[in-house]
Structure formats: structure tokens, C-alpha cells
Amino acid sequence: GDSVTQMEGPVTLSEEAFLTINCTYTATGYPSLFWYVQYPGEGLQLLLKATKADDKGSNKGFEATYRKETTSFHLEKGSVQVSDSAVYFCALSDQGAQKLVFGQGTRLTINP
């Protein structure tokens, strides 16, 4: 079945550092790919998405490119802030299936 594998956390960085959180997927069809962020005690918020190969999703300085050849959707940000501290989830939705399949999440802590 479909699956998503994320870089294990926790990840701790200093403010203004470069961030990469790796995400790879396995899917039988042509999935849409998502990054969600979860702040403490809250639900998930969509951060960015890409619906086909070579698409780049971007939002709030975060970017991820849909790489079909490597089945990856790595999340990057050039300069992180303390307010970026949260848990980040990579997810896919296979065409027609509607449901989201999530990775295990990566906890990110940014120190001032």
C-alpha cells in the first residue's frame, strides 16, 4: 500500500539556519503531495502542496519540489525562525482515494 517515510526527529537548529526535512513516498498511482504543520495543542495546517511531478509548492518561506524520479518531496527553508518550531508531517493522497497517508512527523525546535 501507499506509504510515506520522513526523516526522523527531533531536529534542533539555531535561528537563521538552513532547514531540510526529508520525505520519500511509495504510491501505486500519481499522488498529490502535502506538507502539514502542527503547532503544540493544535490541529494540522496545510503548509504547501504539489499535485504533479516537478511542481514546486511554497509558502511562508518553505519550499518542496515533487520529484517523481526519486519519489521525494523534501521540505526546505533558507532561514528558520523560532516561530517555525512545530511538528511537520509529509503526506500523500492517491488519485481518487481522497484519504491522506501521513509520515510519522518530524519535531523541529528552533533555538534563538
Place this chain on the structure above:
Amino acid sequence: NAGVMQNPRHLVRRRGQEARLRCSPMKGHSHVYWYRQLPEEGLKFMVYLQKENIIDESGMPKERFSAEFPKEGPSILRIQQVVRGDSAAYFCASSPTEGQIVREQFFGPGTRLTVL
């Protein structure tokens, strides 16, 4: 436009009791999804419903769990005879999915169930 609403936010039950979790989707959304998040884990799909219909329940445990989304009112996730392993955060999401087009899912704040 109010977001997805879930209540209660926190629910404590003793083993053997019933838990009822409610979800009101965003206005105009007729598709509801339930996910469960165990401590320090990702979210796992449970069930996908449209008004009065269960579309996909492949992630629902076969026993004790049920879900509905009536024509009027919120979606309900019901857990009968709860056990400690049911302790988790339960998230509801809604979307304006149409046909085979995948739309963004908007998540509620979750209900944190604790079974004593």
C-alpha cells in the same frame, strides 16, 4: 467562515464507557474524514464519509468503533467500551472534494481522549 469545529476538545472516560466525538465541517463542505494520532506518531486514516454515506472505512477497527454523518447535524465518531489503547487525539477534516478531484483537507483542533 468558521473552520472545522470539534467537541469536546478533551474527553476523559473510564474503561468500558462510551466516547462520542463530534465534528462540524466547514460551511459548504460535504466530505468528512476522521484520523487518529497516537502519542508521538503520525495521523492514521480511519474513515471517510459524505452526507449519510460511509465511503471508505478501511482504517476503522472492526469492533467498537462506528461513524456517521447524518443529513442534519455534525459527524459523530463513536467508540464503545473504551480501552486504554483508545487514548489518542482524534482529528476530523473536511473538504469540498468533487468527484475524483483531490481537494485540500481542512483539519479541526482535535479531541484528546484519555481513557483511565
